[in-house]
Amino acid sequence: MELARHWRQRNARYRLEGSRHRSDGTVAFPPREGSEWEPYVLSGQGELLTYAVVHQAPAGHEGEVPYMVAIVQLVEGPRITAQLTDCDTSDVTIGMAVEMTTRLLGDTGADGLLLYGYKFRPVL
Amino acid sequence: MKPDRPVGIVGYGAYVPRYRIAAKDISQVWTGGYGGVPVDSKSVPGPDEDVITMSLEAARNALQRAAIAANDLSAVWIGSESHPYSVKPSGTVVAEALGATPFVSSADFEFACKAGTEALTAGMGMVGSGMARYVLAIGADTAQGRPGDALEYTAAAGAAAIIIGAAADSLATIDATVSYISDTPDFFRRADRPYPVHGNRFTGEPAYFNQVRNASQALMTQLGVTPNDVTYAVFHQPNARFPQVVAKQLGFRNEQIAPGLLAAKIGNTYSAAAILGLCATLDVANPGEVILMTSYGSGSGADAYLIRVGDAVCVRRNRAPMTAKYVNRETMIDYAIYAKWRNKLVMG
Amino acid sequence: MMRPVYVAGTGLTAVGEHWARTALSLATDALRSAMIASPNQPIGALYVANALGAALGQQSNLAPAIAVAAGLHGCETLMIESGGAAGGQAIRQAMLAVASGIYDTVAVVGVEKVSDVLDERREVALALTTDGDWEGLHGVTLTSQWAMLMRKYMHDYAVASADFAVFPVNAHANAVANQHALYRFAITADKVKTAAMVADPLCLLDCATVADGAAAVIISAHPYASNARTVRIAGSGVASDAIALHERADLLDLVAVRLATSRALHQANLKINDVHVLDMTDPHAICAVLTLEALGYTPRGTATTLGASGAIRASGTVPFALTGGCKARGDVVGALGVYQIVELTAQLRGIAANQVANATVALATCSAGIASTAVTHVLVAE
Numbered sequence: 126m127e128l129a130r131h132w133r134q135r136n137a138r139y140r141l142e143g144s145r146h147r148s149d150g151t152v153a154f155p156p157r158e159g160s161e162w163e164p165y166v167l168s169g170q171g172e173l174l175t176y177a178v179v180h181q182a183p184a185g186h187e188g189e190v191p192y193m194v195a196i197v198q199l200v201e202g203p204r205i206t207a208q209l210t211d212c213d214t215s216d217v218t219i220g221m222a223v224e225m226t227t228r229l230l231g232d233t234g235a236d237g238l239l240l241y242g243y244k245f246r247p248v249l
Numbered sequence: 250m251k252p253d254r255p256v257g258i259v260g261y262g263a264y265v266p267r268y269r270i271a272a273k274d275i276s277q278v279w280t281g282g283y284g285g286v287p288v289d290s291k292s293v294p295g296p297d298e299d300v301i302t303m304s305l306e307a308a309r310n311a312l313q314r315a316a317i318a319a320n321d322l323s324a325v326w327i328g329s330e331s332h333p334y335s336v337k338p339s340g341t342v343v344a345e346a347l348g349a350t351p352f353v354s355s356a357d358f359e360f361a362c363k364a365g366t367e368a369l370t371a372g373m374g375m376v377g378s379g380m381a382r383y384v385l386a387i388g389a390d391t392a393q394g395r396p397g398d399a400l401e402y403t404a405a406a407g408a409a410a411i412i413i414g415a416a417a418d419s420l421a422t423i424d425a426t427v428s429y430i431s432d433t434p435d436f437f438r439r440a441d442r443p444y445p446v447h448g449n450r451f452t453g454e455p456a457y458f459n460q461v462r463n464a465s466q467a468l469m470t471q472l473g474v475t476p477n478d479v480t481y482a483v484f485h486q487p488n489a490r491f492p493q494v495v496a497k498q499l500g501f502r503n504e505q506i507a508p509g510l511l512a513a514k515i516g517n518t519y520s521a522a523a524i525l526g527l528c529a530t531l532d533v534a535n536p537g538e539v540i541l542m543t544s545y546g547s548g549s550g551a552d553a554y555l556i557r558v559g560d561a562v563c564v565r566r567n568r569a570p571m572t573a574k575y576v577n578r579e580t581m582i583d584y585a586i587y588a589k590w591r592n593k594l595v596m597g
Numbered sequence: 598m599m600r601p602v603y604v605a606g607t608g609l610t611a612v613g614e615h616w617a618r619t620a621l622s623l624a625t626d627a628l629r630s631a632m633i634a635s636p637n638q639p640i641g642a643l644y645v646a647n648a649l650g651a652a653l654g655q656q657s658n659l660a661p662a663i664a665v666a667a668g669l670h671g672c673e674t675l676m677i678e679s680g681g682a683a684g685g686q687a688i689r690q691a692m693l694a695v696a697s698g699i700y701d702t703v704a705v706v707g708v709e710k711v712s713d714v715l716d717e718r719r720e721v722a723l724a725l726t727t728d729g730d731w732e733g734l735h736g737v738t739l740t741s742q743w744a745m746l747m748r749k750y751m752h753d754y755a756v757a758s759a760d761f762a763v764f765p766v767n768a769h770a771n772a773v774a775n776q777h778a779l780y781r782f783a784i785t786a787d788k789v790k791t792a793a794m795v796a797d798p799l800c801l802l803d804c805a806t807v808a809d810g811a812a813a814v815i816i817s818a819h820p821y822a823s824n825a826r827t828v829r830i831a832g833s834g835v836a837s838d839a840i841a842l843h844e845r846a847d848l849l850d851l852v853a854v855r856l857a858t859s860r861a862l863h864q865a866n867l868k869i870n871d872v873h874v875l876d877m878t879d880p881h882a883i884c885a886v887l888t889l890e891a892l893g894y895t896p897r898g899t900a901t902t903l904g905a906s907g908a909i910r911a912s913g914t915v916p917f918a919l920t921g922g923c924k925a926r927g928d929v930v931g932a933l934g935v936y937q938i939v940e941l942t943a944q945l946r947g948i949a950a951n952q953v954a955n956a957t958v959a960l961a962t963c964s965a966g967i968a969s970t971a972v973t974h975v976l977v978a979e
Contacts, residue, residue: 211267229296
């Protein structure tokens, strides 16, 4: 059931908690290990760098087809891979402003965990 | 009921999914389009949305309005009849996502459509007693309607969040509340059954109207207040008609209930419904105005509140998206997509 | 300095949906052919490249089973997984073992068996080379990642999707003459244009099919003793990059391919323009486009023009995919790097189906995921 795996990533997934370097202020996502980094919650604001519409899904995502995967440039510097939501493929253009929203990422089965995490949508 | 220390609403937030299905499209499938429909359309949660995700966005909006730190919340309570888990509170995910953990209380509430206001009342107690500085109470639902049943036209999705704090910190004070319940089985769902059942006309006078009237009248009597002293009234809205009828029965005019009446466009958002109506009203109310809110939950009971709007509402309401922004954000879907997303298809 | 290393005998199976055969059976077949083609070369060690066996075949540790089946019971064995770079990695390790003097002869087998499972599980297995926690979790597939790169490329360089069609068309044209290819029919640019979307903007005819197959090469300190031309592994290079696409500074720069190739060419004391024939990891046109640019054949944003010029055909200056590329020969994932050596050795020996005239220098580059690991070999005919 990978309980620990999903549990240890909850802050990163639910609220985009990454890391900030104590000395030079660099922001990183995913979070970094090491004493020179402190936890830092990113704003979720960003710009769409590129996307694709998935029609042939890997196991576990069949029911979502068609869905969009994207790479977003976050304003703090890091880039992130995530699904787009709350938009049609015709609404999407490279360069558009997007914002993070926490959504259901998956259902691991009748006796499994519901997984929550970040997706991005056009700014409300 | 009122706590020793005055309490109020420090922040509020709404969320409604963007998808809508027209009631006549549902009617077309089941009645061939024959007969009237109780709303124009209802909101449908997207396939990646549920009570947890919607509660989270409503809560984030409330926190933005309140401008308080999430870890100053002493409780994150979600009331719903569609919690994603039967055992594992929706509140823990929301509390974690907000950054309110670890020192926070977080059990789930259930009382059909008034689960959210039950959390609100409990929050008033926590804050009013001095136990907590702030409590977050949320009503949220992704209600399921049995295919072909009358309730399928209205069973909708939404979330509304209220942060309760000291009156001095609030944008609106809550003078008092009355909870009025009885064991009235107008609508219920047994554990492990997918859809609720309801008593058709039995859900009217003996249930909704009786409890809503009694709770509202008792509160107004206790406070020495009449409908003329109240600017706005917000009632639970299982359809567009019931709140209008009970408003009239209580002596309120149509203009008084208009800002809080959302059911025609978004349907019945169950545990969110009354609180969403309150959010929509706070979006437009002026300092000094008075709001009566009475929720209703099947099973059954009603919670009535008298709310006085304060100066801080003007600045705070602009810190997060208005309720109308969510209500007017519409992407229409058809019955096929609706059935697929609401898991009404037998997948084997 | 280490001693020279040669390609002795080679063997391969056809690429296909081998319903009746196991990975072990395919691998043993290819290995036996290579051994028969390498008389008087007793095998010191067996290195096996296989990317998806553990994920799809409930089988790790296949190398000892292949050793026994090929009559090599007891020999040193090594299993290598590295997505689509595994084959190249195995060739490199064999080269190092022979060059160092530890063994005179090392057999390399690349094998992949993917047809026992349905598409959805195959996609998950292929996505194992992505970052599981920060990419795979979101339903990203390798195909959708290449699709994102294609969309960005089109946006940044004003290239239309139709401009990419020349690559699958070329690949299919070449596969007609390859008896081992998965698909042996030609396609037209119009067919590519109207094909259904797999991961928009990648359509069905611009997406390789992952299929079963095995290839084997005997790597030896002794040149192949027959009247076939001697083929030496003149250069070998490996490089890595961040596995998550979003961690790359320049999304469209296949840095690992560039680095691995410059290392291999440097070792061979050759330049990219000395290469007469090449093969690459090219399940989609965008892979070929970005690889050609990473290899330095043409500046960023211009590789579709290079394709349109005809340079990529057997008669051109940058001929590749001469056995059909991943698209038509088939994408054999972990076995690809070994297939490439077999196919390019045939080119250098003058016995290839789409023979490049006077080819004496060949370059094989294969990679894992979106070039998170890349391996390049330079072969020279002597």
